[in-house]
Amino acid sequence: MAVVAVLGTGLMGAPMARNLARSGSNVRVWNRSKEKAEPLAADGATVAGSPAEAVEGADVVITMLLDGDAVRAAMTAAAPGLREGQVWAQMSTVGLEAIEPLAALAAEHGLTFVDAPVQGTRQPAEQGKLVILAAGPQDARQALAPLFEVLGQRTLWLGDDGAGGAATKLKMAAVSYGISMTAAVAEALSLAKGLGLDPDLVRQVVTGGPMDNVYFQTKSKAILEGEFEPSFTVSNAKKDTRLIAQAGESAGVRLDVIQAAGERMRRAEAQGHGDEDMAANYYASFTEKP
Secondary structure (H helix, E strand, O other): OOEEEEEOOOOOHHHHHHHHHHOOOEEEEEOOOHHHHHHHHHHOOEEOOOHHHHHOOOOEEEEOOOOHHHHHHHHHHHHHHOOOOOEEEEOOOOOHHHHHHHHHHHHHOOOEEEEOOEEOOHHHHHHOOEEEEEEOOHHHHHHHHHHHHHHEEEEEEOOOOHHHOHHHHHHHHHHHHHHHHHHHHHHHHHHHHHOOOOOHHHHHHHOOOOOOOHHHHHHHHHHHHOOOOOOOEHHHHHHHHHHHHHHHHHHOOOOHHHHHHHHHHHHHHHHHHOOOEHHHHHHHHOOOOO
């Protein structure tokens, strides 16, 4: 089985590494906060003390970190353990501006670079039901296919050029939809609350109608019950709205809704909700906690 190094074991990286280890892959994991990686030892993963230790001898390196700077820092630290020919699946959401320098770093070390961000949150990651958006050469696809089958319900390949950023471009569009939906649900419920109504009445109106969907039910339930265990945090959503806005600006596309959603995420983070699920942007509608 493949030897896989997973750099980053947060909300997404940990369940991904766990699923790979349980499927039989030889998994090495590293995280800047080692305590977040250590529980994976119970699933058969080897916890490395450094990125270089994690990637040494690996067939595939997977990065699942916060942003482009964190990915670059981890892979730069991994350099002593890298070898020419390794496949690097860059699965973090890093934005378009980060792709070129990361691809250049891969080329510098003779790595095969695959741009492969994922669509999905913690629960799909735990269930192995992510949607993987990927761009990279054919030989890398063969190496990654059995791993991606464990991690996701399907993989959408978008060409042979990982450095071109096609997968990250699609991720920007798709995550824009998810964050905007979350902000819209939160704002609708907060308006009902502010007008003196039970916000659950909004859920009752939408349920069973043409606007109903699983996502609405999930996020409205979290808001109504005040349970914000993170699937995707407010702080991560804030970061992604910035990357999406940058992508739109580079393409000459106005993105009014996502910029408004980003402002809600910034206010919610300032109120202390940064580590909660992004549905907690509900609180951004109020100057005092409702």
